Amino acid sequence: MARRPLPRILTDSATIARTAADGARDVLHPLIIISRGLRRLATVGRARWSETPKERRGPLFFFVASCVLVVALVPYGPLLALISVMGAAAWAGRDRAPAEESGPAEAETGRLQSLYEALVPYFSADGDPSPRYAHGGDWEQVFTEYAFDDDGRLELLRLQYPAYFTDGEPRSRARIEQLLHVKCGRGREYHFAWDEEANELVLSVLGALPTDIAAQRFITSPGETVLGFTDPDSVRRTLPVVVGDDATRDAPPVVWRTGSRSTEPHLLALGQAGTGTTTLLRSLALQALDDGDVLIIDGGGTGEFTCLVGRSGVMGVESALSGALATLDWAAHETERRLIAVNRARQFGRPVPEDTLRPLWILADRPTALAHVAAAEGRPDPQRLLQVPLRHGRAANVTVVVADQFETAGMLGDAVRAHTKARVILGPATPEEVRAVLGAPPHTTPTAQVPPGRGYVRLGTGPVVRLQVPATPDPFDDCAPEDHRRAVLELLPEHTVPAGEAARTTPLDVLSPLTVVQPAAAKTLPPEGPGADAEPAAAGEAPADAEPMGTTTRMTTVRTVDPFAATGTAEAPGS
Numbered sequence: 001m002a003r004r005p006l007p008r009i010l011t012d013s014a015t016i017a018r019t020a021a022d023g024a025r026d027v028l029h030p031l032i033i034i035s036r037g038l039r040r041l042a043t044v045g046r047a048r049w050s051e052t053p054k055e056r057r058g059p060l061f062f063f064v065a066s067c068v069l070v071v072a073l074v075p076y077g078p079l080l081a082l083i084s085v086m087g088a089a090a091w092a093g094r095d096r097a098p099a100e101e102s103g104p105a106e107a108e109t110g111r112l113q114s115l116y117e118a119l120v121p122y123f124s125a126d127g128d129p130s131p132r133y134a135h136g137g138d139w140e141q142v143f144t145e146y147a148f149d150d151d152g153r154l155e156l157l158r159l160q161y162p163a164y165f166t167d168g169e170p171r172s173r174a175r176i177e178q179l180l181h182v183k184c185g186r187g188r189e190y191h192f193a194w195d196e197e198a199n200e201l202v203l204s205v206l207g208a209l210p211t212d213i214a215a216q217r218f219i220t221s222p223g224e225t226v227l228g229f230t231d232p233d234s235v236r237r238t239l240p241v242v243v244g245d246d247a248t249r250d251a252p253p254v255v256w257r258t259g260s261r262s263t264e265p266h267l268l269a270l271g272q273a274g275t276g277t278t279t280l281l282r283s284l285a286l287q288a289l290d291d292g293d294v295l296i297i298d299g300g301g302t303g304e305f306t307c308l309v310g311r312s313g314v315m316g317v318e319s320a321l322s323g324a325l326a327t328l329d330w331a332a333h334e335t336e337r338r339l340i341a342v343n344r345a346r347q348f349g350r351p352v353p354e355d356t357l358r359p360l361w362i363l364a365d366r367p368t369a370l371a372h373v374a375a376a377e378g379r380p381d382p383q384r385l386l387q388v389p390l391r392h393g394r395a396a397n398v399t400v401v402v403a404d405q406f407e408t409a410g411m412l413g414d415a416v417r418a419h420t421k422a423r424v425i426l427g428p429a430t431p432e433e434v435r436a437v438l439g440a441p442p443h444t445t446p447t448a449q450v451p452p453g454r455g456y457v458r459l460g461t462g463p464v465v466r467l468q469v470p471a472t473p474d475p476f477d478d479c480a481p482e483d484h485r486r487a488v489l490e491l492l493p494e495h496t497v498p499a500g501e502a503a504r505t506t507p508l509d510v511l512s513p514l515t516v517v518q519p520a521a522a523k524t525l526p527p528e529g530p531g532a533d534a535e536p537a538a539a540g541e542a543p544a545d546a547e548p549m550g551t552t553t554r555m556t557t558v559r560t561v562d563p564f565a566a567t568g569t570a571e572a573p574g575s
């Protein structure tokens with residue numbers, strides 16, 4: 001039914017009344033402000049008076065009265081006092097209400113509404129008498145906090161969800177996270193914090209991890225190694241790091257503890273080719289050489305560890321199968337020797353021998369490549385020789401780090417998978433792939449484009465955290481930034497083998513493309529020791545969990561979600 005318009009005389013008089021009221025308000029505005037100010041001043045004065053201790057009220061009253069008397073006696077005093085009081089009242093009475101908060105812009109409201117609509121099928125259920133999520137419903141009831149960046153993209157969202165939503169089930173969570181990721185814009189990394197008690201989910205956008213931290217001497221305790229750096233919220237400590245030209249800042253490190261007290265004494269790093277697993281090993285080698293010995297198996301044979309050849313503390317850099325077998329055989333015997341020595345010392349109540357305390361690191365880069373060669377030649381898989389260090393290394397101060405490519409992870413031996421409780425995955429990976437390697441999904445949405453050395457890490461059953469490995473390039477790599485190469489060169493220990501026999505020691509400015517250096521194991525291994533002259537396969541015979549040959553002969557080239565699928569069940573940490 002159409003409304004009848006009011007008689008004209010009525011509308012005119014209403015307009016006149018409104019205009020008169022507006023005019024009066026404008027005229028009286030200063031008076032309103034001054035009277036409000038006087039009221040506020042009086043309130044403050046009363047409060048001060050009541051706060052003043054009783055014994056001080058007399059002197060205060062006397063002081064105020066003297067001031068009033070002086071003002072009254074001086075020429076123009078009362079007038080000046082009146083003007084001052086009015087000024088103070090006008091100042092005190094000014095409108096202090098904050099500028100009204102501007103709500104979301106129209107485009108932002110549209111985004112929130114469409115996000116709300118997209119969530120309706122997931123957060124509603126038949127039979128809910130008062131659904132909080134319903135088509136055409138009010139998003140303001142459930143989105144309790146939100147923020148947009150300068151480009152109008154959502155960067156923070158706090159939402160309430162119904163109590164019946166199955167937030168304890170990873171699949172249900174993953175569906176919501178996937179949906180929000182897509183709706184809020186791909187290409188950014190989102191963090192999801194689920195509060196099951198409050199039925200609340202907070203989505204926030206994570207910035208990129210800094211990539212400017214280069215290799216350097218990190219300030220850590222003995223037995224601690226820095227794997228890389230992460231988000232400030234993910235760890236409890238920070239380390240001072242030197243960045244660029246001597247600028248120092250605090251960065252949150254991912255510190256891995258090794259040795260006899262470690263609960264995850266060995267590490268496995270996986271990634272696609274070129275994602276930085278070799279660089280991670282190089283970074284660990286430089287840190288380990290501070291107070292330990294390092295033995296390197298370069299299965300890929302790319303010579304990216306040449307800078308370490310012949311350096312003090314480097315027991316060998318092997319890229320050929322026979323050298324790797326001999327070196328790992330020595331390492332297995334050395335582990336046994338240390339274990340026996342430690343046990344004997346404990347048995348007789350003697351201090352543990354000094355030579356069992358110096359950490360020994362076995363860094364195996366792409367051992368599956370050597371496994372493939374070994375299978376083709378009908379020789380033992382070098383991974384079998386890792387079983388003793390992996391099983392007993394913790395008590396003997398022997399640490400094993402294995403790095404391999406995602407595609408060939410199916411060829412990793414059972415011992416490697418079972419005993420590497422510290423896990424790293426580098427490069428782009430889906431949440432399923434991260435879960436397959438680390439045993440738990442990340443709390444963020446991995447992005448398709450990541451810089452080298454970027455990934456996730458999980459120590460034992462701890463949380464999955466983001467990781468950026470310090471830039472530790474091969475100093476002979478002409479394509480790497482010169483300051484990063486120089487930083488690596490400065491950390492290298494001195495040469496122990498004459499320069500002609502070992503890798504080049506040429507200063508950075510005259511370095512030329514490298515050639516692969518494969519020093520004979522005998523040259524670099526200690527001349528004595530129980531395993532020094534043993535047959536390569538000898539140590540592999542002892543362990544009970546030796547893998548029968550033939551189980552690792554197939555090179556897997558198809559990328560699967562479960563990288564370990566080719567040889568059995570995944571044994572990720574915490575799983």
Ligand SMILES: Nc1ncnc2c1ncn2[C@@H]1O[C@H](COP(=O)(O)OP(=O)(O)OP(=O)(O)O)[C@@H](O)[C@H]1O
Nearest residue numbers: 273274275276277278279452453469470471473480
């Ligand atoms: N943390 C990092 N910071 C900066 N650059 C890195 C980092 N990690 C790796 N890179 C660079 O990425 C390239 C590949 O690194 P790296 O050789 O370590 O990868 P990879 O996974 O071992 O691959 P491949 O098996 O093909 O050698 C190199 O140029 C290296 O300098």
